[in-house]
Amino acid sequence: MAQIYLLVAGVMLCSIPACSLGWNLPRSHSQENKEVFQHLGQMQRIPSQWCLKDRTDFNCPWKRENITPIQMTQGTCHHHLMLQQIFNLFATEDSRAAWNNTLLEKLLSSLHLRLHRLEQLKKDNLDCRDLGLAAREYFHGIHVYLKAKEYSPCAWEVVRVEIERCLSLM
Numbered sequence: 434m435a436q437i438y439l440l441v442a443g444v445m446l447c448s449i450p451a452c453s454l455g456w457n458l459p460r461s462h463s464q465e466n467k468e469v470f471q472h473l474g475q476m477q478r479i480p481s482q483w484c485l486k487d488r489t490d491f492n493c494p495w496k497r498e499n500i501t502p503i504q505m506t507q508g509t510c511h512h513h514l515m516l517q518q519i520f521n522l523f524a525t526e527d528s529r530a531a532w533n534n535t536l537l538e539k540l541l542s543s544l545h546l547r548l549h550r551l552e553q554l555k556k557d558n559l560d561c562r563d564l565g566l567a568a569r570e571y572f573h574g575i576h577v578y579l580k581a582k583e584y585s586p587c588a589w590e591v592v593r594v595e596i597e598r599c600l601s602l603m
Contacts, residue, residue, distance in 0.1 A: 466600070469547065472540035473597050476532055481594055484587035491574050493599045494567035511564050513551040518572040519596055520544040527579065531589045571599075 522528065523540060575592055582588030 466547075468543045469540065469600065470597060472536065472543055473593055473600075476536045476540065476593060477590065478532070479586055479590055481590055484590045487582065487585075487587040487591050489578060489591065491571060491578070491595050491599075493595070493602065494571055509551055509554050513548060514565055514568045515599070516544055516547050516551065518568050519600075520548060522572060522575065522592075522596075527584045528589075531584060531586065 520541060523532075523537060523544070529537060575595070579588050579592060
């Protein structure tokens with residue numbers, strides 16, 4: 434049953450354009466988002482339903498109802514912050530020990546490309562301190578969770594699914 438929900442979620446996530454919150458990102462970024470989702474999906478090593486007991490609420494700060502109009506105008510900055518934190522999470526030694534290195538490198542390469550392109554889009558060095566603090570707190574919670582679960586395969590699977598979910602809100 435959980436696989437069906439993940440499949441439906443994956444299809445929905447891949448159909449969401451990068452500007453789903455009204456952000457002014459070029460359509461080419463939608464294709465790049467699909468690549469990130471594709472790589473995350475390919476990294477699944479164990480069925481997600483095996484890890485239901487390990488689920489937790491990471492309190493993703495980017496729930497659509499929580500996004501203020503000011504934050505919406507800072508979409509490029511927010512997108513960049515989120516992708517930078519995801520890159521940092523998956524670029525760790527603990528991550529390298531958990532995932533297939535070929536698939537991990539593809540994900541990191543896609544994230545690096547997205548970050549580079551978003552840096553080119555940043556205009557006027559938007560100040561998004563509040564968003565930065567929220568991103569750091571969110572990812573700190575993920576790191577604490579992984580450490581508490583001793584970087585188990587299920588913990589990484591829960592995090593992988595969480596990252597997919599949060600990316601869908603961007």
